[in-house]
Amino acid sequence: MFGATLGYKDYYVKESFDPTLQLHLVHQAPSTIPPYLSKNESSLGELLIGFFKYYATEFDWSHQMISVREAKAIPRPNDAEWRNKYICVEEPFDRTNTARAVHEKQKFDTIKEEFFK
Secondary structure (H helix, E strand, O other): OOHHHHHHHHHHHHHHOOOOOOHHHHHHOOOOOOOOOOOOOOOHHHHHHHHHHHHHHHOOOOOEEEEOOOOEEEEOOOOOOOOOOOOOEEOOOOOOEOOOOOOOHHHHHHHHHHHHO
């Protein structure tokens, strides 16, 4: 669902920008990136509903984590930082769990219930 957009970004942005570029120089970056034209005809509302449905009914919270960096679900590590956490979202830069505060089953269940509404 999100891979096509991030794939585009990964392909063109990595080729066009120096990751060490200082922020105040970004406006001077190359303007050779072609415009992104999505073939997706879904409305924003349909995409949002699909997002909530996927994470409420299909995502395997016990064995997977959300990776923004890779734009997909990836296997959950079994080390201490990820164990006993109900929601795992990999922080794309330092690869820690940005959802580490959700460590109580009741709070996890409440969040999932909200996805169904």
